[in-house]
Amino acid sequence: MRMKLKPIAQQVIVITGASSGIGRATAIMAASRGAMVVIAARGETALAALAEEIDAFGGRAIAIPCDVSDPASIGQLADTAIARCGRIDTWINNAGVAIAARLEDLPLEDARRLFDVNFWGVVNGSLAALPHLGRQGGALINLGSFTSDVAAPYMGMYSASKQAIKGYTDALRIEVAMDRRPISITLIKPAPIATPVLQHQRNLLDRQATMPPPFYRPQDVARTILYAAEHPVRSLFVGGAARIGSILGQMLPSVADAAAAMSAQQIFKTNKPPAQRPDNLYEPSIGSTEHGDTHGHRARPSTYTALRTRPKLVAAAAAVGGLWLFAKVSKKSDAGVVG
Numbered sequence: 001m002r003m004k005l006k007p008i009a010q011q012v013i014v015i016t017g018a019s020s021g022i023g024r025a026t027a028i029m030a031a032s033r034g035a036m037v038v039i040a041a042r043g044e045t046a047l048a049a050l051a052e053e054i055d056a057f058g059g060r061a062i063a064i065p066c067d068v069s070d071p072a073s074i075g076q077l078a079d080t081a082i083a084r085c086g087r088i089d090t091w092i093n094n095a096g097v098a099i100a101a102r103l104e105d106l107p108l109e110d111a112r113r114l115f116d117v118n119f120w121g122v123v124n125g126s127l128a129a130l131p132h133l134g135r136q137g138g139a140l141i142n143l144g145s146f147t148s149d150v151a152a153p154y155m156g157m158y159s160a161s162k163q164a165i166k167g168y169t170d171a172l173r174i175e176v177a178m179d180r181r182p183i184s185i186t187l188i189k190p191a192p193i194a195t196p197v198l199q200h201q202r203n204l205l206d207r208q209a210t211m212p213p214p215f216y217r218p219q220d221v222a223r224t225i226l227y228a229a230e231h232p233v234r235s236l237f238v239g240g241a242a243r244i245g246s247i248l249g250q251m252l253p254s255v256a257d258a259a260a261a262m263s264a265q266q267i268f269k270t271n272k273p274p275a276q277r278p279d280n281l282y283e284p285s286i287g288s289t290e291h292g293d294t295h296g297h298r299a300r301p302s303t304y305t306a307l308r309t310r311p312k313l314v315a316a317a318a319a320v321g322g323l324w325l326f327a328k329v330s331k332k333s334d335a336g337v338v339g
Contacts, residue, residue: 005137016074026226144162144188153268199293
């Protein structure tokens with residue numbers, strides 16, 4: 001069934017995990033393009049600050065504290081969004097937490113908490129959103145990761161949660177299609193992004209945890225999410241490194257495993273001792289920011305993402321290239337005839 005999604009300027013968009021990182025960047029970008037954004041997270045202070053920032057540049061935002069691991073809390077989020085805005089056009093399940101640890105050293109309580117937020121938060125959000133999206137059509141967008149396709153050492157439980165999200169999202173998409181409901185369901189799979197995730201995660205390693213470069217900008221993910229909010233698409237990578245890593249992991253899994261095992265100590269750990277800071281596994285983080293420490297690596301824009309989310313620009317470039325090539329060939333042909 002062909003679906004038509006509204007322009008961002010005409011949408012009511014619900015975003016979980018909106019107080020920092022990808023969620024915050026998406027809220028600001030969506031509001032700047034005219035959307036009404038319903039921003040949700042555990043941290044009330046950070047949410048209020050974001051809503052004020054959006055209001056200051058003329059955007060529209062409603063802040064609703066919410067713990068996605070609690071079905072009642074996320075159900076209340078959906079009900080409040082409908083009561084205040086009348087409808088929901090796009091629902092973005094973005095909230096997530098991370099733990100850096102060897103799987104054998106990870107307390108089960110912490111592992112279950114990570115799954116409660118990352119996986120069950122997506123399930124709770126999807127179940128709350130679907131009845132409303134199904135009434136007039138809309139988009140459900142779930143945040144996976146490059147680890148949805150390729151597992152990462154010291155990020156094993158995080159990888160498992162993201163692969164569970166992929167399985168759930170893919171199955172849900174099929175079931176929605178079976179019922180012919182006008183809902184687009186998209187999985188977003190970012191490469192490492194320069195958000196505060198490395199500062200917010202619980203670190204149980206002997207050194208400060210990191211992720212392998214390149215790091216991309218939160219705005220690249222936000223742009224990809226909003227592209228999916230306007231264009232029905234099955235899944236989207238953010239960053240060429242995520243796409244390449246997924247292909248290699250699927251085509252040469254043993255080689256990918258061996259490479260990760262040999263390089264894990266160098267690319268998933270720094271030489272610094274673990275930073276003594278509170279994490280956000282059980283309590284919300286303090287502050288509201290999009291960008292975070294990438295341990296010396298520069299966050300760069302993704303050319304792959306820019307091309308993938310701007311098909312008209314690619315088509316125009318291809319047309320210009322075709323005309324240039326045609327002109328060159330014609331010129332050579334004319335020169336040959338004269339000679």
